Ligand code: KG4
């Protein structure tokens with residue numbers, strides 16, 4: 001809190017911690033007295049190198065690395081912001097959903113800091129962090145339609161408040177990023193698969209191979225991506241059986257066909273989500289997208305086109321804030337703090353934590369932990 005001239009105006013400075021998957025992160029975010037929000041620092045330690053040899057995130061390795069790195073990330077975040085613990089107003093931490101060992105590491109670290117400093121502790125839902133990011137980056141107003149598309153998540157949400165979300169639908173199996181990663185693995189392309197598949201697809205013919213468009217016959221907002229991977233495996237094996245291997249062009253055409261199917265499915269389901277959203281919110285059509293898959297230019301262009309057709313504004317945060325980071329956790333914690341929320345030392349780490357408590361639980365868990 002700060003004094004500004006003779007009027008007492010308040011700024012709010014929050015430290016955020018994130019450790020729910022394979023990124024260890026700490027950040028400091030401040031709301032200035034004039035209401036504007038600034039990211040004072042955002043430190044992300046990417047564990048990709050530790051997991052590469054295993055072809056996926058190993059929960060035990062992730063948890064150990066979080067426990068080792070979190071305090072370093074906190075120190076660096078404070079240093080970059082040029083602040084000490086005494087300059088903070090609260091400590092926000094991801095309390096779920098995610099890989100439980102990592103979430104526990106973050107929650108314990110945050111509790112230690114809160115106990116030592118006397119600062120309030122705020123537990124944050126990781127998905128709320130993603131879903132509120134467009135408010136941090138573009139100050140968009142509630143309500144808005146949110147599409148979360150990453151390696152671990154895929155869902156449509158109507159965001160009405162920091163803790164008020166309606167889930168319109170989501171994936172019933174793989175997340176789209178997972179499907180891109182598996183496609184890359186099947187074709188011998190590097191991880192993470194999304195950028196590699198996108199690059200190959202650029203020189204491919206999307207019409208050469210026929211990929212399914214799962215669940216488009218259903219009039220809801222649920223999606224499915226696991227069938228695309230099976231189709232790709234079948235087509236790949238057929239080509240290998242016929243010709244003894246894959247040419248560069250075969251690989252590019254397979255990537256193009258796969259990507260076109262993902263674009264079509266996300267495009268059609270986004271239209272359905274927009275129709276539902278517009279029935280309730282005719283005056284304020286705003287659509288936001290977040291998550292690593294939002295980096296895909298073909299997906300982004302299709303979403304932009306659809307939004308333009310519906311007369312809706314389209315927002316996509318910069319990539320560094322679309323993927324996992326702690327600035328989004330600090331910001332979501334700030335909104336909870338401003339609404340009066342406080343957590344105690346009994347804050348628990350939750351492997352599953354759906355944003356919309358009234359929607360049915362998603363089954364299964366992906367390579368990055370529980371879906372919600
Ligand atoms: O949000 P994120 O960093 O991590 C979580 O899943 O939480 O997303 C990573 C995912 C990976 O599966 C990666 O392959 C995918 O995002 N991705 C992309 C692209 N860039 C990253 N998928 C498609 N096209 C891209 N250009």
Ligand code: ZN
Nearest residue numbers: 130150323324
């Ligand atoms: Zn995430």
